[in-house]
Amino acid sequence: MxxxxxxxxxxxxxxxxxxxxxxxxxxxxxxxxxxxxxxxxxxxxxxxxxxxxxxxxxxxxxxxxxxxxxxxxLPVSSDDMREIYDILTELESLAAQRAAEAGYSEDELAVLAGSIAKMDQAIEAEDLEAWAEADELFHQELVRLGGNKRVEAIVAMMSDQVRRARATTLFIRPLPVKSNEDHRVVFQAISESRPDVARERHREHRLQAQAMLCGILEKHRLTSL
Amino acid sequence: MxxxxxxxxxxxxxxxxxxxxxxxxxxxxxxxxxxxxxxxxxxxxxxxxxxxxxxxxxxxxxxxxxxxxxxxxLPVSSDDMREIYDILTELESLAAQRAAEAGYSEDELAVLAGSIAKMDQAIEAEDLEAWAEADELFHQELVRLGGNKRVEAIVAMMSDQVRRARATTLFIRPLPVKSNEDHRVVFQAISESRPDVARERHREHRLQAQAMLCGILEKHRLTSL
DNA sequence: GCATTCTTTAATGTATACGCAAATAAATGC
DNA sequence: GCATTTATTTGCGTATACATTAAAGAATGC
The missing domain is CATH 1.10.10.10 (Winged helix-like DNA-binding domain superfamily/Winged helix DNA-binding domain)
Known part of the structure; x- marks a missing residue:
């Protein structure tokens, strides 16, 4: 309560x-x-x-x-997740680009930096729940920095469904070490005001994550049905 | 009724x-x-x-x-339109890519081809209403061919607001001759199954249209308020 | 014994009533 | 005459009642 x-x-x-x-x-x-x-x-x-x-x-x-x-x-099928990740890939990449264009100060990027630090700590402690929470914060903050309210709304809407799927994937997927590196690269591109780099790096990050997670969901589809 | x-x-x-x-x-x-x-x-x-x-x-x-x-x-400001067009740019480009990947037959692309033909006729006749209608059909069908139901839903949602803005821009903007050429190029890329080309060409098309329309809205902001 | 039709049930779609809180008007104190 | 407080109004949030209609079950004819 x-x-x-x-x-x-x-x-x-x-x-x-x-x-x-x-x-x-x-x-x-x-x-x-x-x-x-x-x-x-x-x-x-x-x-x-x-x-x-x-x-x-x-x-x-x-x-x-x-x-x-x-x-x-409604159940969340692997097809649903493919659709959702496709959308998140595009809209978050846009957000990364726009965030880099905006030229935020170090202070304004503090939350984003903090979320990366939390993810590092979580990996260290092998606390997947904590990692997932920090990961969500990163993506949420990235989108916020992108400055498009409608993108924010759409992503927030979809993230509910992503969260449900994560319940399946979180303890099956490999330890997200690579993911953390990706986030750092995107962060750096944003703090250095390099829109194209931020966009492309985040896009690659998303495409890889999508391939991995949808693969897992596909495998475990029979189990959950 | x-x-x-x-x-x-x-x-x-x-x-x-x-x-x-x-x-x-x-x-x-x-x-x-x-x-x-x-x-x-x-x-x-x-x-x-x-x-x-x-x-x-x-x-x-x-x-x-x-x-x-x-x-x-709710009124539709030029800022709103910037947000909306940003999203449409990303999601429709994705749809163009996916449509090209899908390898549709000539039959399956008939509606898309038809919408381009209608736009040509409308330009010929200088019938802007008819052009707008055909343009909307093109974008709607493109997104449908993209095969992502959620993208379809989001685009449909935004297109209501685009339609309201068009009431302002349609009779001010230059005759959309260039726009028709763009559509043909995208169509060709899809029918030739060239995803990257389809994606990039459509993206460019959208970015240009966005710049032009937001410019017009910006100019006429004072008039409408 | 099966199919078809009628009956019944049950869940939704919609109307309506009412309490409550916010905004406005009135009134009182200063 | 202005501010503050008190009444009043008005529109929303929500409960509730009712009508509608689809689905399930019973019954009858073949």
Whole structure:
């Protein structure tokens, strides 16, 4: 429970937050159906805010509302991840380019640098959860520095689904040492204001990560189905 | 009125369609506020479907719901268009690449070829409306051929806003002769299965179009405000 | 025993009612 | 006359009730 629950947040907002959390945590498993009224009872509110929340989560691609069938939690297939990574590759590369063009000061790049440091520490400690968290921070901050609000929104939307897939891949994939090097190279290009380098390096980084992760998901597809 | 109105479409769906249309046509002008109850009365339904529709259109960036202020129709600034075109540049270039990789047959490329033909005719006849329509078809079909459903969804979402901006630029911009040549080059690269060429040519095409259109919007910013 | 139709059920789509909070208007104190 | 506080209004958030319709089950005819 956060500090504010019934206070400043509306029921609709709580429903969005809670349902999202339940989906990401797997409490609402992929592929399962749930009636609006069940969810309403679970979260202790009426159907109205549940419907509004479901509508929002539907537009984010986390679930699907089907008349008479209830809301279905959408599974994330390897094909889905391929689509998502394709988009992230393009939009994050753009962000890297724009961030390099912007000529940020060392201070303004502190969060980005910090996330790389955290990833290094996590690798050292072989703490994959911590690494994943820092990795997400890096990508999120990179996109923020890119300065395009719509890119930010799209990436945030997709990152929910990436997070779900990561639950599968994180403990199977090789230790992300190479990944950390990639991040450093991109960071350097941004801090040296070299847009084309930042763009291309990040693009390569993403393409490699995508190939690896989709490969893993493909292999384990049968397991999860 | 389409063939089906009260028949197969729910009120929520009608509200989405009608509100979207009213925004695109300018009937609901950018920057204006409207109470949920007003809109409900206008469309002859209760607030519930209006709210659900507004929620969807909000996620598409056409409007904003603000407590006690009503729903605000969001204006499209030149900054907005810069953001949108940046995204379209990246995602459509990806689509062009993927379309070229897919190795479509002549038949499968018929719609794309047709849209180019229509643009040529429109230029000939100096019919800018027809040209815009064909141009939109080209980009839409290109993205479809790219085979990424999420890209399709994002582009469709943004194209609503592009359409609103076009109302400003269409009759000011130079006759899009160069644009047609660009399209032909991209088409050829796709039909010859040359992904890198398709990607780069389309990218250049988009960057030029963006620079031109944002320039126009920038100039006429004062007029519209 | 199977198929078809009717009945019933159950879940959604939508209307409506109401409480609450925010914005505006009014009133009182200084 | 201005500021501050109090009333009032008004629009939203949400609960709830109801109508609609699709799906499931029962029953009847063949």
């Amino acid at each position: 956060k500090d504010q629950d019934a206070k400043t947040l509306s029921n609709t907002q709580r429903a969005v937050r809670d349902l999202r959390q339940m989906i990401l945590s797997g409490e609402l498993a992929a592929g399962t159906d749930h009636l609006e009224s069940e969810l309403a009872e679970t979260l202790g509110m009426s159907r109205t805010p549940i419907r509004e929340a479901a509508l929002m989560l539907e537009s984010k691609g986390l679930l699907e509302m089907r008349p008479r069938k209830g809301v279905r939690i | 389409k063939d089906q109105d009260a028949k197969t479409l729910s009120n929520t769906q009608r509200a989405v369609r009608d509100l979207r249309q009213m925004i695109l046509s300018g009937e609901l002008a950018a920057g204006t506020d409207h109470l949920e109850s007003e809109l409900a009365e206008t469309l002859g339904m209760s607030r519930t479907p209006i709210r659900e529709a507004a929620l969807m259109l909000e996620s598409k960036g056409l409007l904003e719901m603000r407590p006690r202020k009503g729903v605000r129709i």
